[in-house]
Amino acid sequence: xxxxxxxxxxxxxxxxxxxxxxxxxxxxxxxxxxxxxxxxxxxxxxxxxxxxxxxxxxxxxxxxxxxxxxxxxxxxxxxxxxxxxxxxxxxxxxxxxxxxxxxxxxxxxxxxxxxxxxxxxxxxxxxxxxxxxxxxxxxxxxxxxxxxxxxxxxxxxxxxxxxxxxxxxxxxxxxxxxxxxxxxxxxxxxxxxxxxxxxxxxxxxxxxxxxxxxxxxxxxxxxxxxxxxxxxxxxxxxxxxxxxxxxxxxxxxxxxxxxxxxxxxxxxxxxxxxxxxxxxxxxxxxxxxxxxxxxxxxxxxxxxxxxxxxxxxxxxxxxxxxxxxxxxxxxxxxxxxxxxxxxxxxxxxxxxxxxxxxxxxxxxxxxxxxxxxxxxxxxxxxxxxxxxxxxxxxxxxxxxxxxxxxxxxxxxxxxxxxxxxxxxxxxxxxxxxxxxxxxxxxxxxxxxxxxxxxxxxxxxxxxxxxxxxxxxxxxxxx
Amino acid sequence: xxxxxxxxxxxxxxxxxxxxxxxxxxxxxxxxxxxxxxxxxxxxxxxxxxxxxxxxxxxxxxxxxxxxxxxxxxxxxxxxxxxxxxxxxxxxxxxxxxxxxxxxxxxxxxxxxxxxxxxxxxxxxxxxxxxxxxxxxxxxxxxxxxxxxxxxxxxxxxxxxxxxxxxxxxxxxxxxxxxxxxxxxxxxxxxxxxxxxxxxxxxxxxxxxxxxxxxxxxxxxxxxxxxxxxxxxxxxxxxxxxxxxxxxxxxxxxxxxxxxxxxxxxxxxxxxxxxxxxxxxxxxxxxxxxxxxxxxxxxxxxxxxxxxxxxxxxxxxxxxxxxxxxxxxxxxxxxxxxxxxxxxxxxxxxxxxxxxxxxxxxxxxxxxxxxxxxxxxxxxxxxxxxxxxxxxxxxxxxxxxxxxxxxxxxxxxxxxxxxxxxxxxxxxxxxxxxxxxxxxxxxxxxxxxxxxxxxxxxxxxxxxxxxxxxxxxxxxxxxxxxxxxxxxxxx
Numbered sequence: 001x002x003x004x005x006x007x008x009x010x011x012x013x014x015x016x017x018x019x020x021x022x023x024x025x026x027x028x029x030x031x032x033x034x035x036x037x038x039x040x041x042x043x044x045x046x047x048x049x050x051x052x053x054x055x056x057x058x059x060x061x062x063x064x065x066x067x068x069x070x071x072x073x074x075x076x077x078x079x080x081x082x083x084x085x086x087x088x089x090x091x092x093x094x095x096x097x098x099x100x101x102x103x104x105x106x107x108x109x110x111x112x113x114x115x116x117x118x119x120x121x122x123x124x125x126x127x128x129x130x131x132x133x134x135x136x137x138x139x140x141x142x143x144x145x146x147x148x149x150x151x152x153x154x155x156x157x158x159x160x161x162x163x164x165x166x167x168x169x170x171x172x173x174x175x176x177x178x179x180x181x182x183x184x185x186x187x188x189x190x191x192x193x194x195x196x197x198x199x200x201x202x203x204x205x206x207x208x209x210x211x212x213x214x215x216x217x218x219x220x221x222x223x224x225x226x227x228x229x230x231x232x233x234x235x236x237x238x239x240x241x242x243x244x245x246x247x248x249x250x251x252x253x254x255x256x257x258x259x260x261x262x263x264x265x266x267x268x269x270x271x272x273x274x275x276x277x278x279x280x281x282x283x284x285x286x287x288x289x290x291x292x293x294x295x296x297x298x299x300x301x302x303x304x305x306x307x308x309x310x311x312x313x314x315x316x317x318x319x320x321x322x323x324x325x326x327x328x329x330x331x332x333x334x335x336x337x338x339x340x341x342x343x344x345x346x347x348x349x350x351x352x353x354x355x356x357x358x359x360x361x362x363x364x365x366x367x368x369x370x371x372x373x374x375x376x377x378x379x380x381x382x383x384x385x386x387x388x389x390x391x392x393x394x395x396x397x398x399x400x401x402x403x404x405x406x407x408x409x410x411x412x413x414x415x416x417x418x419x420x421x422x423x424x425x426x427x428x429x430x431x432x433x434x435x436x437x438x439x440x441x442x443x444x445x446x447x448x449x450x451x452x453x454x455x456x457x458x459x460x461x462x463x464x465x466x467x468x469x470x471x472x473x474x475x476x477x478x
Numbered sequence: 479x480x481x482x483x484x485x486x487x488x489x490x491x492x493x494x495x496x497x498x499x500x501x502x503x504x505x506x507x508x509x510x511x512x513x514x515x516x517x518x519x520x521x522x523x524x525x526x527x528x529x530x531x532x533x534x535x536x537x538x539x540x541x542x543x544x545x546x547x548x549x550x551x552x553x554x555x556x557x558x559x560x561x562x563x564x565x566x567x568x569x570x571x572x573x574x575x576x577x578x579x580x581x582x583x584x585x586x587x588x589x590x591x592x593x594x595x596x597x598x599x600x601x602x603x604x605x606x607x608x609x610x611x612x613x614x615x616x617x618x619x620x621x622x623x624x625x626x627x628x629x630x631x632x633x634x635x636x637x638x639x640x641x642x643x644x645x646x647x648x649x650x651x652x653x654x655x656x657x658x659x660x661x662x663x664x665x666x667x668x669x670x671x672x673x674x675x676x677x678x679x680x681x682x683x684x685x686x687x688x689x690x691x692x693x694x695x696x697x698x699x700x701x702x703x704x705x706x707x708x709x710x711x712x713x714x715x716x717x718x719x720x721x722x723x724x725x726x727x728x729x730x731x732x733x734x735x736x737x738x739x740x741x742x743x744x745x746x747x748x749x750x751x752x753x754x755x756x757x758x759x760x761x762x763x764x765x766x767x768x769x770x771x772x773x774x775x776x777x778x779x780x781x782x783x784x785x786x787x788x789x790x791x792x793x794x795x796x797x798x799x800x801x802x803x804x805x806x807x808x809x810x811x812x813x814x815x816x817x818x819x820x821x822x823x824x825x826x827x828x829x830x831x832x833x834x835x836x837x838x839x840x841x842x843x844x845x846x847x848x849x850x851x852x853x854x855x856x857x858x859x860x861x862x863x864x865x866x867x868x869x870x871x872x873x874x875x876x877x878x879x880x881x882x883x884x885x886x887x888x889x890x891x892x893x894x895x896x897x898x899x900x901x902x903x904x905x906x907x908x909x910x911x912x913x914x915x916x917x918x919x920x921x922x923x924x925x926x927x928x929x930x931x932x933x934x935x936x937x938x939x940x941x942x943x944x945x946x947x948x949x950x951x952x953x954x955x956x957x958x959x960x961x962x963x964x965x966x967x968x969x
Contacts, residue, residue, distance in 0.1 A: 048801065049681055050679070051715050085800065087805050092803055093800055273796075275794075275844050278717075279717070
């Protein structure tokens, strides 16, 4: 029996919440987490008589993302209404773009195990987000919060150019990085400021035509995306192998169950009756507008990485990790600008910072500590005013609280004791109290000195330089 | 002579001369409303308390010299599709029977700033869909010139209120003739400004690309003054246009020497009543005798205007009216089973037949598979119609024709044949499709004492050409506003 091998074909629809201060068609704040319906006005609650006016910053961000992803910018673009009834959609139409989206025909290059591969972008369009429904099981009713209604989004639609989960993740990482570097969004999957819907089909290797695709929603992490792609590939192959047909439908991924279920099929797909929104005038984009956006274009990751290795002599490994987040790279550069040694800054970011982020399940975007503080801390350590252990402790405080490391160290009495006499007295006492270890050391067990250093540090309440303690012990035990 | 017989400009002058107080004017109008409403039903809401208290503050403003404009102290009626903060705004629909807006429309704010006093909200065809004011949930308005007849629509309440002296002027909105046609039927002056002149912010949309707010007045001079007050650039309306030629009263000159007037032959063909044709052509002769150069021409595409208009307006309406869903405000059905049943019942019960007809038509022309054939094609025809007018305006300063094929029909005769009703919009809707300004001015009376209107049309932003021609005609014809009888004075 000949086994058919299958190829997976994947295209993505990625929604990105733009980092504007105000909403796309009104002046309300986009800030996340306000009391329900406090960031609202007649426009974003769909009151009769209200009219939308485009926020120019949305257009700038959309064009910036389009240029960074090698798209053609549509010089005459329009907004369209997508009509559908749902209570979180206050006008019962969403203002989006169908006929003339702002960006078209782009691509980004991703690194795969077979080398660099372009993933084509079909289009990027601007649209408004919907509100949020809150279901009250107890009261058996639903409430609607319009704070999110009118928050600006761009939707990036790729061509079906990806073939496995690795490529999808690489594509998403690339988009995320590009958009974060542009400052157009923080792109947090968990918080929903970046959302990806996966369109997936399978076909026997060698077949030209695409298979029937499904669209997977509710993917809140790279891990979930990977699992969903693997699960859906398997599900579709099973269907085909058993002689059935894949149904074109939208499915919802349940990451806890590791499974998906059908939401709606093509048959009950709605007719959105798209048409140009008569309340918004068409947008003409000039050369000047485009060049002004190009001028503002930041240094992207690849250029930054190259500069870090040449300008700061960072190992490539360090440069890769630090530039993996725009926020991290910013912190790095600012700290170096404050006079700290680049490699030492890098060590703090890759070591302690990454550890705390991981422990607290935070994103590099969440880093709030000041670069000045980190630079001061590094200098304190360099001048041996504090030792490495104390420095780590101080960093942990500095990470969460706005402290001046110099004052903090003084206040808490964490300065290393540099008084030779005082140290010597303590070391001598430790030697006197630990004859067994002393004997062990003298009989050649080098490791025993570690215990004696530890005892000394303990007696000094950590305020000594372990290297100096070590040297003094060796000297006295000669 | 009663205070009510004054025009808006005369009233405000008389108040400044201390012949009357603002309260005198407001009380006179309120008394008149009490007298006449039973006969005419011009208003959905009369804000007696608000108007009386506003009268005092406006009087204070006039006395201390802060309110000096020509509309200060003048009572105005506002069509019930313009939002008024804290005052019921229904669009004459059951679905908004209880809706009180949290903000006022820009045009209303502009009038308030000018010191006009809002008396109440006028009746209309439901959501401005109709040509007779008979589709109102609150019952039809009657034509004060002859209450057996309709006042026209959709701004029928506003036109009737002006004709019946139940206000000194009114605001209406015009999507396909909704200011000009009732003005013609009721014998008042009504103007639809160029699209973009008046902010649509706060106007509850019917056909967004066609809707425009405008004045209904006792004469041309009042109309020019109101235009000056309401034509402002508004950054809240993306389609609002910033202009520096809003000095409309400067065109109030009794001089049409050399003014080039085009008469579209297509507007005088079959379907036009003889008495209307005669009255309009007689008015044209008056202008000719005053030195205007009159010429006939062929304006193409006239027959395509109606299907184009009903395609575009209905498409936009089907989307604009989606927000009335029973969730956030307005009417919600009493009993329902789940969300979709609630939507369905609320909208089935909340909208009237004409609104439902247009929502269905609009949804159809936007449906996948029909969009290109209907909606897109209509947009193309719209562009061609604009081009035909562009060509005409390369030759003429003003185009003159009838407003409607007949005088006001009898009550109860129109709604049974919607197509015939739609066809009666033939002379007015092209103006909306092309975004042009147009005005209806009384030019005579037909059988049963029903008024006839003449329509002046100009190129975009050339309202002054219209005002100049209309004012000169008005001066020559002496067709000034005459009051009507009602209630007690009719007995």
